[in-house]
Amino acid sequence: MKDGLVIAIDIGGTRIKAGLLDFNGNFVEKISVPTEAYLGKEKVLSNITSVIKNFMKYKVVAIGVAVASPLDPEKGIIYYPPNLPGFEVFNMKAFLEDRFSLPVFIDNDANLYALGEWWKGSGEKANILLCITIGTGIGGGLIFKGNIWHGAHGFGGEFGHITIDPHGPLCNCGNKGCFEAMSSSYFLIKYIKDRLNEGEASILSEFIEDLTPKLIYEAAVKGDTLAIEGFRIIGTNVGIGLASLVNALDPEVVVIGGGLSKAGMILMDPVKAEFNQRVLKGIRDRIQLKLAVLGEFSAVLGAAYLAIKGMGGGE
Ligand SMILES: [Zn+2]
Numbered sequence: 001m002k003d004g005l006v007i008a009i010d011i012g013g014t015r016i017k018a019g020l021l022d023f024n025g026n027f028v029e030k031i032s033v034p035t036e037a038y039l040g041k042e043k044v045l046s047n048i049t050s051v052i053k054n055f056m057k058y059k060v061v062a063i064g065v066a067v068a069s070p071l072d073p074e075k076g077i078i079y080y081p082p083n084l085p086g087f088e089v090f091n092m093k094a095f096l097e098d099r100f101s102l103p104v105f106i107d108n109d110a111n112l113y114a115l116g117e118w119w120k121g122s123g124e125k126a127n128i129l130l131c132i133t134i135g136t137g138i139g140g141g142l143i144f145k146g147n148i149w150h151g152a153h154g155f156g157g158e159f160g161h162i163t164i165d166p167h168g169p170l171c172n173c174g175n176k177g178c179f180e181a182m183s184s185s186y187f188l189i190k191y192i193k194d195r196l197n198e199g200e201a202s203i204l205s206e207f208i209e210d211l212t213p214k215l216i217y218e219a220a221v222k223g224d225t226l227a228i229e230g231f232r233i234i235g236t237n238v239g240i241g242l243a244s245l246v247n248a249l250d251p252e253v254v255v256i257g258g259g260l261s262k263a264g265m266i267l268m269d270p271v272k273a274e275f276n277q278r279v280l281k282g283i284r285d286r287i288q289l290k291l292a293v294l295g296e297f298s299a300v301l302g303a304a305y306l307a308i309k310g311m312g313g314g315e
Pocket of ligand 1: 160161171172173174175178180181
C-alpha cells in the first residue's frame, strides 16, 4: 500500500502533538494540545481520542504512536510511564485499535525522535544513525538501516545510563555518575546554583531560585563566565559520553537534539573538543556530529514513518 494518509501522535507528559501525513512525510494538518496528565488516565485517553477523531474525516490507513514510556512495541503495552500518572501497565495499541479499527504501530518517543531525524532531518537516512537528546534527561535512539534497534530486552538505545564518572552524582536509576546524571538540564542548574551559593559573581545571581537552561544560555550569550563554564562542563560530559558510544557503535552520523541543544555552539564547541580527543582516530575524520533540525514534531514524523513502514510503504 503506497497511498492514503496516516495519523501520527506523540504523547508526552506535557503536550500531545499529532499530525496527519501522506506517505512521503508531508503534513496535511498538525495539532498540539496539553496532555493534562495531572487530571489522570481517563482524561489523557479522552484527549488522545479527540485529537485522533479530528483527523478521521480523511482516508486514514494507520496510526503511529510515540509515547514517553518504557513499552513493548510489539504488544503495544506501556509500563509505568513516569510522567503519565495512573497508566501503570496499559495496552495503548489495543485501546486505539478498538476505538478506531485501524492498525496501530507504537514505540517510545526517544526512538521515534531518532527515526524522525533519520527520515526527514539531519540523519539523511544514514545506514547507522545514533541520536541523543539532551534535556531533563538523556534520551537516545539507534537506527540501523531504517529500523529501531531495540536490543534483546527492549533497552537498546538507553544511552543515558552509561557511566561517565563512577564517583559522580546519583542518577534516578540508582547508579552513580550516569551520562544522564551529568549532562541534563538539572545538572546544569544545580552546578550554577552551587557556584552562586559559594559566592561566585554572575548576572545569574538574581535568578538563583528560578534558574532555567534558557536564562543560563542568555547569560552565556552575554559573556557571563559562570554560565559559559556551566555549558563547558555539560558539553565536556556529553563529549565523553558520545565518544564512548561512538567508539562502541561506529555510526555514520550522530544527531544531537533536545532542549539543551538549542544552545547551539555554546554547547557544541566543548562537545566537539572533548569528543575529538576521545574518539578513535579512524572514526574522527569521517563521522559527522549534527544538531537535530526537526524540533518538536520529530517524534511525530518518526511515528508516521513507523506506521507507513508497517503498511508496506517507506523506503
Ligand atoms: Zn542512570
